[in-house]
Amino acid sequence: MDIIGSAEHISRQLSRFSRVNLAYFPTPMERLDRIGGELGVELWIKRDDFMPLAFGGNKLRKLEFTLGDAIARESDVIVTTGAVISNHARLTTAAARKVGLDVVLVLRGRDSFPMDVKGNLLLDHLLGADVRVYDIGREEVDRALKEVAGELRNKGRRPYILPTGGATPVGVLGYVNAALELACQMEELGIDVDYVVHSTGTGGTQAGLVLGFRLLDLPVEVLGFSDGTPAGWLEENTLRLARGAEKILGVEGLVRRRDITVVDGYSREGFGVVTGDVVKVMKLFARREALLLDTVYTGKAMFGLISMVEDGKLDRGSRIIFIHTGGTPLIFHLDDIILKEGDL
Numbered sequence: 001m002d003i004i005g006s007a008e009h010i011s012r013q014l015s016r017f018s019r020v021n022l023a024y025f026p027t028p029m030e031r032l033d034r035i036g037g038e039l040g041v042e043l044w045i046k047r048d049d050f051m052p053l054a055f056g057g058n059k060l061r062k063l064e065f066t067l068g069d070a071i072a073r074e075s076d077v078i079v080t081t082g083a084v085i086s087n088h089a090r091l092t093t094a095a096a097r098k099v100g101l102d103v104v105l106v107l108r109g110r111d112s113f114p115m116d117v118k119g120n121l122l123l124d125h126l127l128g129a130d131v132r133v134y135d136i137g138r139e140e141v142d143r144a145l146k147e148v149a150g151e152l153r154n155k156g157r158r159p160y161i162l163p164t165g166g167a168t169p170v171g172v173l174g175y176v177n178a179a180l181e182l183a184c185q186m187e188e189l190g191i192d193v194d195y196v197v198h199s200t201g202t203g204g205t206q207a208g209l210v211l212g213f214r215l216l217d218l219p220v221e222v223l224g225f226s227d228g229t230p231a232g233w234l235e236e237n238t239l240r241l242a243r244g245a246e247k248i249l250g251v252e253g254l255v256r257r258r259d260i261t262v263v264d265g266y267s268r269e270g271f272g273v274v275t276g277d278v279v280k281v282m283k284l285f286a287r288r289e290a291l292l293l294d295t296v297y298t299g300k301a302m303f304g305l306i307s308m309v310e311d312g313k314l315d316r317g318s319r320i321i322f323i324h325t326g327g328t329p330l331i332f333h334l335d336d337i338i339l340k341e342g343d344l
């Protein structure tokens with residue numbers, strides 16, 4: 001079967017799941033000739049930051065399916081979590097509002113991000129989330145989510161818990177769909193791609209892409225650049241999510257351990273820690289291509305990609321699609337660090 005034919009077939013399987021409409025697809029693909037030329041690679045960018053709802057980003061693809069599931073289960077309030085700078089918190093609030101659901105945010109205040117109400121946190125308030133900041137670390141989040149859900153149930157509400165990043169097997173379907181979309185665009189544009197590259201944090205995006213390409217039997221290598229989360233944990237979690245998604249799709253054993261590659265050697269000191277190299281890459285992209293990257297996800301991933309090409313770990317002449325996963329409002333939350341490191 002040709003790619004478009006099999007993509008249509010898988011699309012029909014996906015249409016069995018309840019889904020809400022949150023963006024216009026396909027998102028655009030652009031060729032970055034200026035930076036690609038300087039690096040000696042063919043570089044494309046898929047603009048998953050280009051979605052009209054509340055500045056967009058990868059989380060909306062997952063939310064189309066998870067909120068569809070929440071509505072099918074007759075939930076009336078979404079309970080989710082993230083750091084105070086979370087893109088997922090902002091987009092969950094926006095998407096839930098759009099379809100008439102309430103949102104309670106359980107935000108971690110112990111990650112040493114600025115607590116000022118700006119960037120995503122400002123938008124969470126503007127969009128009307130019930131914002132609760134807890135002095136807890138990642139390991140205490142599950143308990144806090146359950147407590148909030150219990151409190152809501154006692155008040156007669158019907159809560160739906162979404163874990164960090166919206167990373168559930170149902171959410172993964174959003175990026176299975178994105179893989180189909182990409183495959184069709186590659187065929188239409190005549191791109192024979194070597195690598196699909198993106199920022200990874202929970203593994204949901206990568207699990208969907210890898211599973212989508214396996215369903216299509218398309219030999220594309222997906223490289224996830226870690227946001228600072230250790231690669232070993234992330235690869236395991238990605239595999240777990242991919243297997244979960246296989247199960248609900250009624251397929252088995254498609255995604256193998258070796259299909260999942262996470263690179264963490266370029267994400268420096270850890271999640272949210274910003275270094276001058278990343279800000280330098282943000283400046284380069286802003287000035288050469290007028291493309292805006294952020295300090296936590298897309299800037300780090302692009303720094304990793306450029307470093308791998310420069311270090312000879314990715315061949316010159318490679319054909320690469322970088323997925324811009326969004327995160328624009330982070331620029332306006334971590335502005336101090338950009339000014340400090342950026343020498344603007």
Ligand SMILES: *Cc1c(COP(=O)(O)O)cnc(C)c1O
Pocket residue numbers: 057058059087088165167199200201202203204205206297298325326327
């Ligand atoms: C959440 C996020 C990621 C990571 O996506 P996962 O599916 O959680 O791995 C990457 N980029 C941006 C901008 C994000 O907000």
